[in-house]
Amino acid sequence: MPDPLQNGPGKPPRTILYTGKGGVGKTSVAAATARRCAAAGLRTVVLSTDPAHSLSDSLELDLGPEPMLIGECLWAQEVEAQREMETNWAAVQDWLGRLLANHGVLGVAAEELTVPPGMDELFSLLQIKRHHESGEFDVVIVDCAPTGETLRLLSFPDIARWWLDKVLPWQGRLVAAARPLARSFIDVPLPSEDVFADAQRLVGNLIAMNKILRNRERTSIRLVMNPDRMVIRESQRTFTYLNLYGYLTDAVVVNRVFPEDVADTYFAAWRERQTENLKLVREGFDPIPILTARYFDEEVVGERMLDRLGAELFADSDPGAVLHSELAHRIVTRDGAPVLSIRVPFADRDDLELKKVGQELIVRAGREKRTIILPSALVRH
Incomplete structure (x- = not known):
């Protein structure tokens, strides 16, 4: 297979983000895709930014916050959000902690309030930028948080660009001018230059990550769903917003489809409903490729079952290819x-x-x- 888009010196890695409603099997699909890419000789890393961290369970391995070699051409990583926050948010968190302490908020409550909702997952996604810059991998597979959190995070770079252009430069100048006067009149800690440096560095990283995620020649998102009407509707909403934000969806994965040879009357009824729902998927997502995988007769964990899933999804096709390239x-x-x-x-x-x-x-x-x-x-x- 090797190609993903003719990797070589100076070429950024092919990046595939898997997301979907919780419980649809996106972690298994991400791990199966990574194993199939690695089997073709592509240096592949699969990383989880999902706080649930099911990737270790799926691979039946104990993973850490750094990429760990788990097979030929294959690395795996479970990003620790707390560690990423300490690296990227230390000065801001320290200033916010002192500010809250000044208003009587102490201990665990202050620590929780110094991190805006969603920031931990956001810092985890910055690992994508790191892997793009390292040159160590041909393919980066990301097991994202469930769709709601992922959508919120993918909208952050647009907000970050606005802050960098419109707010941070003026805030920094105003605070620098006011700091000597403020020390004489008020007992409130104003943000130091380190705080603004941290904030600007974070915003700059988010904008760089935004450029990576919107590079439709190298990066795409794949939606994972089960053939259930409620899950399909949520996936359609997600697809709408991904297009709105300008992210490329190059495939839809329908997981856990009952095989056609199901004979049991109870499951035959389920199979009939799934067949109807699969028509909805085809009608709704056309012309995006739809990949399907059966409901296996055992749990999809470990190398053997992940390889079965990968073969079912991709057969003779290239899992690392951009399967659809229509612009948003x-x-x-x-x-x-x-x-x-x-x-x-x-x-x-x-x-x-x-x-x-x-x-x-x-x-x-x-x-x-x-x-x-x-x-x-x-x-x-």
């Missing part, structure tokens, strides 16, 4: 004028809202929004 939005020409075309599947027209502020186009779909910096050709329209 593009510029087209209509009647001689440039038009920004954004594909937002499953969104009702009534739920969509557009607003232009200067160079920014704000797109809302339900409760989610994305800010797109318009190219110069579209700013004046």
Whole structure:
């Protein structure tokens, strides 16, 4: 197989992120994909950013926070969010702790409040940037947190870019000017230069990670689901928002499908419902490739069963290839004028809202929004 996109010196690794509703088998699918890539001679690392850390259970190995060689061309890693926070957030956390202590918040409560919700998982995702820069791997497979958390995290880089451009430079200058005066009049610790340096470094890393995740030639997301109506609906919503944020979904994985030869009347009824639901998947996600795996007769853990799952999903195809490359939005020409075309599947027209502020186009779909910096050709329209 070796190719993923003709890796070589200076080439970033092929990166595949698996996400889906909790319990659908995304960890097993991620591990199976990694084993299949490694078997083809590609240096592959599979890492889990899911706080549940099921990757160790799936591989039947004790994994650590650093990539561990577990087979020929195969490494595995369970990222420790706390460790990543200590590396990336120490100065900010220390200042917030002193600020809270100044207001009577102490101990565990203060420690919890110094880390905004979702930041621990966000720091875990920064490992993707690290592996891209290291040059050690041809393929990076990521077992992400369940879809809700993943969506929230993938929207962070857009917010980070806004803070870097609009807020942090001014805040830093204002605080630096006010610090000598503040010491004389108020007993509140103002953020030091180290705090702003940490914040700016984090924001810069997030923007770099954003560039990696939106590189559709090297990075894609694969949605894992079971053929259950409720799970399919959540996956459709996820797909809508991934398109809104500009991330490429190159495949949909439908896991735990009852085989056609199921004879038992109880499971035959389930099989019939699944067949109907598979039609919904095909209709809803077309033309994205749909990979299916049967409901195996034993639990998918360990090398043998993971290899069975990998063979079922990919057969003779390349698991590291970009299986679908349609862009989420593009510029087209209509009647001689440039038009920004954004594909937002499953969104009702009534739920969509557009607003232009200067160079920014704000797109809302339900409760989610994305800010797109318009190219110069579209700013004046």
